């Protein structure tokens with residue numbers, strides 16, 4: 001358990017975002033190797049987000065374990081003529097607990113605007129899914145001194161009319177994703193603290209209990225120093241979550257800094 005400066009307990013959450021990686025057999029190989037290695041981890045939420053095609057098989061194996069299942073995206077309509085899309089009820093049906101929404105790759109390559117992200121968040125919550133809500137500035141925005149402006153817009157627009165206690169926020173600076181260029185613990189803490197203060201300012205009394213994960217080149221080597229930051233409550237891990245041993249080490253980050 002993590003005790004922050006305000007003595008609010010926030011349970012760490014470590015999530016694997018596999019992006020467009022792993023066939024069904026590859027996903028299952030990972031899960032079979034990974035599950036026993038983390039079976040004794042009781043003090044953190046562990047989440048894996050395989051691609052859509054592996055969700056069903058993964059869900060069947062994860063029942064009754066301490067690892068939860070997430071999808072990486074959804075479409076906000078419930079059903080109908082939306083070729084190629086997957087709805088929130090379909091994710092519930094297949095056994096998902098979570099869905100990742102607003103990932104920068106969705107925003108960058110697939111046109112997910114703040115308005116669309118907000119609709120997706122609402123669709124997920126209305127169907128009983130939990131949400132990992134991603135946000136973060138690009139390098140260009142950071143260099144132009146617009147980081148806080150961007151974070152504020154993404155947060156307030158993306159979570160418009162949404163109860164913050166129902167979401168996990170993931171701060172993922174775009175310049176740190178898949179680049180090997182991690183935010184320093186100071187940069188991460190500063191952004192996380194800012195996000196929490198904005199949640200508070202926007203009238204969310206629950207701001208202190210909202211978990212804020214850091215994402216962007218998290219590795220077994222840097223996870224401990226990131227998790228030592230008082231406002232970093234977990235990690236959303238891409239590349240380093242693809243191998244069971246590496247993700248296990250991240251899940252088993254060194255406790256007790258707080």
Ligand code: 13P
Nearest residue numbers: 017177178216217238239
């Ligand atoms: P990397 O860990 O590969 O940088 O990816 C981070 C990410 O985008 C997780 O959602």
